[in-house]
Amino acid sequence: MTTNxxxxxxxAVIMDGNGRWAEQRRLPRIEGHRAGVExxxxxxxxAHELEIPYITLYAFSNENWHRPKEEVNFLMRLLSDYLDKxxxxxxxxxxxxxxxxxxxxxxxxxxxxxxxxIKATEHNTALTLTVALSYSxxxxxxxxxxxxxxxxxxxxxxxxxxTEAVVSEHLYxxxxxxxxLLIRTSGEMRISNFLLWQMSYTEIYxxxxxxxxxxxxxxxxxxxxxxxxxRRFGRTHLTR
Ligand code: IPE
Ligand code: IPE
Ligand code: MG
Numbered sequence: 001m002t003t004n005x006x007x008x009x010x011x012a013v014i015m016d017g018n019g020r021w022a023e024q025r026r027l028p029r030i031e032g033h034r035a036g037v038e039x040x041x042x043x044x045x046x047a048h049e050l051e052i053p054y055i056t057l058y059a060f061s062n063e064n065w066h067r068p069k070e071e072v073n074f075l076m077r078l079l080s081d082y083l084d085k086x087x088x089x090x091x092x093x094x095x096x097x098x099x100x101x102x103x104x105x106x107x108x109x110x111x112x113x114x115x116x117x118i119k120a121t122e123h124n125t126a127l128t129l130t131v132a133l134s135y136s137x138x139x140x141x142x143x144x145x146x147x148x149x150x151x152x153x154x155x156x157x158x159x160x161x162x163t164e165a166v167v168s169e170h171l172y173x174x175x176x177x178x179x180x181l182l183i184r185t186s187g188e189m190r191i192s193n194f195l196l197w198q199m200s201y202t203e204i205y206x207x208x209x210x211x212x213x214x215x216x217x218x219x220x221x222x223x224x225x226x227x228x229x230x231r232r233f234g235r236t237h238l239t240r
Contacts (some may be wrong), residue, residue: 001165004046006227007050007223008052008179008180008223009053009224010052010054010176010177010178010181011055011179011180011182011223012055012057012058012179012181012183012194012199013055013057013153013183013184013185014058014181014182014183014185014188014191015033015039015040015058015059015185015196015211016184016188016192016210017210018036018210018212019024019031019032019209020034021036021211021212021213027120029071029076030070032211032221033071033213034210035212037078037211038122039213039240040141040211041086041089041209042094042215042216042219043214043219044090044095045216046219048093049216050220050223052180053126053128054127054176054177055130055166056129056173056179057129057131057132058073058135058192059133059201060133060179061185061192061193062101062105062134062136066166076110078189079106079110079133080108080110083085083110083117084112087117087120090129091124092211093126094124094130095127095129096121096124096128096129097117097131098129098131099118099130099133100132100135100172100184101134101135101140101172101192102134102164103133105134106133106134114140114198130173130176133232135172135194137193137196137197140170140171140172140197141196141197143172144167144170144171144207148162148166148170167197168197171197178198178201179198179224180203180226181203181204181223181226182194182195182205183205183207183222184206184209186204186208188206203226204218205225229237
């Protein structure tokens with residue numbers, strides 16, 4: 001199925017539809033979030049099988065803080081459990097764990113667990129799993145502008161030296177290649193403030209499958225669809 005030339009190196013995923021999955025079953029929304037954890041495992045297995053080196057998952061947006069307190073609390077508990085329980089599995093599978101976003105907004109106990117997981121897996125090489133937590137693409141750009149302007153003010157950088165590469169290096173995703181493919185589940189045709197800078201030429205794949213129903217097969221289908229796309233980067237197919 002995959003030839004090297006067409007294999008996406010970096011796949012970003014907007015894991016959406018947990019609430020609707022639960023509502024369809026007349027369950028509380030949190031049951032959808034709980035069920036969604038298995039889909040994360042499936043994606044990691046599928047990425048491992050296809051030897052995809054970078055996976056980035058949108059788990060909690062900065063805007064998601066505005067959800068009902070009980071839902072936010074449940075999501076934090078789920079995240080805390082995930083960081084405890086999946087750690088062995090990630091490490092065993094040679095997965096490097098990273099987090100992007102305003103993680104300082106998260107409960108302190110979770111920040112510590114994130115740090116612990118990052119440190120313990122930093123030398124793993126099979127796959128880099130980046131989880132977006134308290135993430136906002138616009139705030140990421142604001143933070144980058146602040147860091148760059150501080151350097152200019154201190155005389156460490158000239159305005160004329162600011163290039164696309166400089167901006168990229170000051171984003172949370174510094175060191176990651178831009179995503180080749182974005183998968184969004186549950187049919188929504190929007191980006192919801194995810195990786196705004198990084199997705200300038202990302203191929204977008206939207207499936208109606210709700211996140212808790214997302215399995216390896218669906219991941220393979222997305223990669224197959226990607227392989228049929230023609231990425232032009234503004235050129236014509238003749239000038240590639
Ligand atoms: C995605 O599922 C999970 C998070 C945003 C945390 P939703 O909770 O957004 O599910 P829907 O969109 O309401 O169905
Ligand atoms: C995007 O989903 C955020 C995550 C998946 C974490 P949302 O459900 O929050 O996005 P909107 O509100 O439908 O745009
Ligand atoms: Mg949603």
